Amino acid sequence: MNTPVVWTYVIYLMISVALTVWVARTLFKNGRVFLVDTFAGNEALADSVNQLLVVGFYLINIGYVTLALKYGDKPGDVQQVFEALSTKIGWVLLTLGGMHFFNLFVFSKMRRRALLSSAPPPVLPQGFLSGKPGVV
Amino acid sequence: MKALTVLYDPTCAFCRRSVGWLSGQPAFLHLSFVPNNAPDLEARFEGVSKLGPFDDVVVIGDDGAVYRGPDAFIMCLYALRQYREWALRLARPALLPFARRAFELLSENRASLSRLLHWGGDKELGGLFEHDRGCRPGAAATCRQGG
Numbered sequence: 001m002n003t004p005v006v007w008t009y010v011i012y013l014m015i016s017v018a019l020t021v022w023v024a025r026t027l028f029k030n031g032r033v034f035l036v037d038t039f040a041g042n043e044a045l046a047d048s049v050n051q052l053l054v055v056g057f058y059l060i061n062i063g064y065v066t067l068a069l070k071y072g073d074k075p076g077d078v079q080q081v082f083e084a085l086s087t088k089i090g091w092v093l094l095t096l097g098g099m100h101f102f103n104l105f106v107f108s109k110m111r112r113r114a115l116l117s118s119a120p121p122p123v124l125p126q127g128f129l130s131g132k133p134g135v136v
Numbered sequence: 137m138k139a140l141t142v143l144y145d146p147t148c149a150f151c152r153r154s155v156g157w158l159s160g161q162p163a164f165l166h167l168s169f170v171p172n173n174a175p176d177l178e179a180r181f182e183g184v185s186k187l188g189p190f191d192d193v194v195v196i197g198d199d200g201a202v203y204r205g206p207d208a209f210i211m212c213l214y215a216l217r218q219y220r221e222w223a224l225r226l227a228r229p230a231l232l233p234f235a236r237r238a239f240e241l242l243s244e245n246r247a248s249l250s251r252l253l254h255w256g257g258d259k260e261l262g263g264l265f266e267h268d269r270g271c272r273p274g275a276a277a278t279c280r281q282g283g
């Protein structure tokens with residue numbers, strides 16, 4: 001058994017999964033307010049969507065972490081263990097960052113769409129009729 | 137605001153096409169279409185005759201607000217589910233002058249545009265509007281409304 005490689009894998013998995021859990025929990029905790037506002041105060045729906053988004057987030061990130069496990073240089077000594085770890089964890093961090101911003105984008109898009117239905121007219125009227133128009 | 141009435145020129149092919157398109161779109165607001173030469177226009181919209189000759193599209197809100205020309209185009213987009221975002225975007229100060237100019241150009245060239253696209257000229261369409269989908273003079277169309 002190639003001990004440095006196995007240690008790299010163990011540390012990589014521990015750090016990556018911990019990072020994924022931390023980001024997912026942050027998203028879950030702070031995204032809720034956004035979603036409640038998006039769904040006009042419907043907390044049950046907001047919680048449900050929030051939960052579903054976090055599940056998707058976990059699946060994609062842990063899926064990436066496990067897929068990327070065997071790729072990259074195989075370390076032979078301690079120095080190479082750190083190098084390999086930093087490269088692998090760097091990619092995980094970038095993926096998490098990308099996913100995080102994608103989630104924010106989805107949140108804000110949902111919110112913007114929800115607010116559209118109550119948006120006031122974008123231009124001012126040139127005038128008003130003397131009598132209100134009849135029901136047509 | 138819950139409803140908009142669009143007063144359109146029934147003798148213009150471009151306007152009729154636009155009405156047909158608008159009425160098929162899912163909308164946030166209830167949209168009605170009335171030809172601007174309807175005989176009972178003043179009875180239905182008190183004070184509308186004071187607006188002068190209708191040389192352009194006019195949109196009237198259920199609160200009596202009147203929008204004319206380019207702003208009426210923007211209000212039509214604002215009424216639609218899929219285009220409200222565009223209406224809000226076009227109405228931003230940076231884009232509004234360009235949007236107004238573009239809609240003015242569209243409006244000024246509506247006859248030539250209709251000819252170019254073989255939508256028929258004014259002559260052919262003179263009597264056709266009576267057969268439009270419920271958009272007959274004197275009977276405003278109740279067109280599709282989204283939830």
